[in-house]
Amino acid sequence: MSLSSAKLHRIQELCLNGSYRRAVEIAVPPKGPVRGALVHAMLTGLAHSLGPGPWTEDERFQSALKRAFVDNGGRGFSQLELSESREALKQLGVAMAVPTTAVSWRRPSTPTRMAVHEITTLINRSGAEGFTVDRANLVRLVVNALDGPKGSSRDVATLVWGCGKLGVDLREELTPLVGPMAQLSSKDAAMVLWGWAKMASSASSSSSLQDTGEVDEPSSQDSGISRILEELPRIRSSFTGVELANVIWALARLRLFTPMFTTLLVQAADPPPPGDPAAVISPTGMSSITWAAGLARVSSGGEAPPLEVTKGLYHMTISSLHSMDPPCVVSAIWGLGSLGMLHTTGALPYQVVMAIEDSxxxxxxxxxxxxxxxxxxxxxxxxxxxxxxxxxxxxxxxxxxxxxxxxxxxxxxxxxxxxxxxxxxxxxxxxxxxxxxxxxxxxxxxxxxxxxxxxxxxxxxxxxxxxxxxxxxxxxxSFYPNTYCMYAIALAQLNQAGYQLPACEEHLTIGQACSLVWAGAVVLIQGIEAIIGRVVATTTKEDERPSLPFARQAIAGLWARGMADEARRLVSMYPAGTLSENPGSSSLHADISQTLRLMGYGSVRDEVEVCGVYRADVVIGDLSIVIECDGDVHYLHSAAAAGNNHILIGSSVIKDKALAQAGWKVVRVSVTAWKNCKDAAAKQAMLRRLLDRSSSSSSRRWCN
CATH class of the missing domain: 1.25.40 (Serine Threonine Protein Phosphatase 5, Tetratricopeptide repeat)
Structure with missing residues (x-):
């Protein structure tokens, strides 16, 4: 007779609500064996909710206690349940002789089965408030199981599964039991592997189901399941859908990306045999399998499954997303993303978007x-x-x-x-x-x-x-180069001028070096001279030249540092016009140009390429003046600005430096200020004021 967890939960609810009579009826029925877990749940629940009082004299309650402890003699209880039931009765102020020794209705025939009985009891109680696991007690149970006659394979499998379920890592203690398992069934293998993987997860510092890239290496403790792994080719065809999903998840969590792992993925992607409902993989199982396949692709030592298998898993997962609970939705999305299957058409599948919105x-x-x-x-x-x-x-x-x-x-x-x-x-x-x-x-x-x-x-x-x-x-x-460059660029964009950044100890790619040359125009990066030298050296090596985005960064950084010759050499390595910004002329540019012409300036042009990588909004060629039209994107929002943003973003700072080094004087015109000019006369007055200011100083100025 198996213990119903639904009854446990029902008793706990009744106790919380103070419905002790109904709780007594469920916990201690008038006939049949007494279940210690139910009695224990009733007593501890009532002790926490009602406490001592006249209700404890209720005849039905007293009769139930007599049947559970006096007439029954302690049968059906675990030792822990008896002890805690005795304490609960003391809290309730009820005098009742409670047996000191637990006796099961059918005494386990082996120490292994005794351990299974105790662990199953703990699992049934694990949802109770304040529940904790005594690791020393579990170790004692396993040690006792090793001393006596060995239990069946199912007993050992249940023991491993139970330790995994409780999240207590006893792999070292359980290895002598798992190794000699005989007559191994598919269910036994699935239970052992799942429990072993759960124990590994509990011992790992990165036990998150959606661990991304920072994965553990296989543990030496996993040698204890070598016998199970050897049996997988023989028993894999007998796996039910649940067992197959659990085994695939376990192998992935243990980082055992063997050929058998791929074989099991192929098996999972195949349609189940008709008329065999047990072979059908549930939505929960699909999320575990997809997660495992994704982890194999991003892990060192793993590899992506064959394309046809990946496609099969994709369609099976997408079609079952709507039936998954939120944690399974996450596992499935992470797995599909790791497999590179989420953006194959340029947009997310609508099923994924809907699942995210719903959860x-x-x-x-x-x-x-x-x-x-x-x-x-x-x-x-x-x-x-x-x-x-x-x-x-x-x-x-x-x-x-x-x-x-x-x-x-x-x-x-x-x-x-x-x-x-x-x-x-x-x-x-x-x-x-x-x-x-x-x-x-x-x-x-x-x-x-x-x-x-x-x-x-x-x-x-x-x-x-x-x-x-x-x-x-x-x-x-000691950051990874990508992280280091991300941080350096961020500091530059936030205009942290003069901040000293320690040198990166890791090897940089040429693209990363180009990014640091750009960021180094604002931030003081230790060792930047060597990085610049490496980038400049590429001008003599056609096969090592940076790709276009990185070349643009390097050229801008070199110009900002006044290294005009080096910047020009790097520009010359690329076809004309490929490095500069895309044209972005607007009605505002045209309005400013027209106003300047009306003011008598003759050499006015829009969207002029400068420094090989930039396009100036408007230039007055004979005066070497660049006019930049500033919208909000050129400035940082600030926690201290209260809506009045005056801090130029790093990319615009570097552009100003580069243009100044190239001999241009930069005038910045605020879009907001321009729009506030009510007529042509006001616009001309504004431009005249800015241009007069620029002519009196060689340094750049801007207006907000």
């Missing part, structure tokens, strides 16, 4: 991080999740589990098409104001937060920026 409020922060990793490019997703994240950051009391996910969530969202960009930045600022001193993010997380602010064109408060820079600086030199 947005149910996702925890780790879930949001995993979903956004592969979906932030879709405006529908950022429109849905952006406001949700803003709300959580603004109202969060900062649960500890959020700390690691928040920087990545903010970074992903900041890269997307947000309608709430400033709102997100303000929510980030508010969150950091409340919690930055308490959460102590890692140096990488601090760099991610700086990059997110940069992407949102938002300069955080000075104290926040100083704290984030200090945290990032501690580990900046």
């Amino acid at each position: 947005a409020t149910a996702f925890d922060m780790d879930n949001l991080k995993s979903v956004l990793q592969f979906t932030w490019m879709d405006p529908s997703v950022t429109a849905c999740l952006g406001p949700e994240v803003v709300y959580r950051l603004a109202s969060s009391t900062q649960p500890p589990t959020w700390t690691r996910s928040i920087p990545q969530i903010c970074l992903y969202l900041s890269r997307g098409a947000l309608q709430t960009a400033v709102e997100l930045a303000q929510a980030m600022q508010s969150y950091l104001d409340r919690h930055l001193t308490g959460i102590a993010p890692s140096s990488v997380d601090a760099a991610r937060m700086v990059a997110a602010f940069s992407n949102l064109s938002y300069l955080p408060a000075a104290s926040t920026m100083a704290k984030l820079r200090a945290l990032a600086e501690d580990g900046a030199s």
Whole structure:
């Protein structure tokens, strides 16, 4: 007779509501065996909810206690249940002789089965409030199982499964039991592998289901399941859908990406035999399989499954997304993203967008991080999740589990098409104001937060920026090159002029070196001279020249440093016109040009290529003046500005430096100020004032 978890939950609900008579009827029926777990749930629940009182004298309650403890003699209880039931009776003020020794209705025949009985009891009680697992007690049970006659394979499998379910890593203690398992069935193998993987997850510092790239290597403790792995070719055809999904998930979690792993993926992608419902893979199973396949592709030592298998998994997963709960939706999306199957047509499948929209409020922060990793490019997703994240950051009391996910969530969202960009930045600022001193993010997380602010064109408060820079600086030199460049570019965009960034200790690609040459025009990067020398050296090596985006950065950085000859040599390596910005003439440019001509300036041109990589909005050639038309995108929003933004964004600072080094005087005209001019005379007066100012100084000026 199996214990019904539904009865346990029902008893707990009744106790909370004070319905003790109904709880007694379910826990201690007038006939049949007494189930210690039910009696235990009733007594502990009533002790917490009702406490001592006249109700304990109720005849039905007293009769039930007599039947459970006196007439029954302790049968059906575990030792722990007897002990805690005795304590609960003391709390209720009820005098009742409780047996000191637990006796099962059918005494387990082996120590292994005894251990299984105890662990099953613990699992049934694991949902109770305040439940904790005594690891020492579990170790004792396993040691006792090793001393006596060995139990059946099913007993051993249940023992391993139970330890995994409880999240207690006893792989070392269980290895002597697992190794000699005989007459192994498909269910036994699935239970052992699943339990083994869950124990590995509980012992790992990166146990998140959607672990991204930072994966563990196979553990030496996994040698204990070598016998199971050897049996997989023989028993794999007998797997049910549930067992197949559990085995594939377990192998992936253990990083055992063997040929058998791929074979099982092929088996999962094949249609199940007709008339065999047990072979059908549930939506939950599909999410586990897709996650496992994705992990294999991004892990060192793993590989992507064959294309036909990937396509099969894609269609099966997409068709079952609507039936998945939120954690399974996350696993499925992360797996499909890792397999490179989410953006094959340029847009997310509508099923994915709908699943995200339906589950947005149910996702925890780790879930949001995993979903956004592969979906932030879709405006529908950022429109849905952006406001949700803003709300959580603004109202969060900062649960500890959020700390690691928040920087990545903010970074992903900041890269997307947000309608709430400033709102997100303000929510980030508010969150950091409340919690930055308490959460102590890692140096990488601090760099991610700086990059997110940069992407949102938002300069955080000075104290926040100083704290984030200090945290990032501690580990900046050991950042991965991509992270280091991201951070350096972010500092430059936030116009952190003069800030000293430690040198990167890792090897840089030529593209990364070009990015640092650009950022180094604002930020003081240690070792920048060697980086510049490496970039300049590519002008003599045709096969090492940077790709266009990186070449543009390097040329701009060289011009800003006054290295005109080196910049021109690099420009000459590319076909004419391929490096410069795309033309972007507007009615505003035309209006300014026309006004200048009416004022008598003859050499006025629009959209002129300068320095090989830039296009000046308007130039007055004979005066060497560049007029830049400034919209909001040229300036940083600021936590201290209260809507009046005067801080130029880093890319515009570098452009001004480059143009100045090339002999141009830069005049910046605010779009807002221009629109506020009521007539042609006001526009001419504004331009005359700016041009007079530029002619009296060789330094750049701008107007807001």
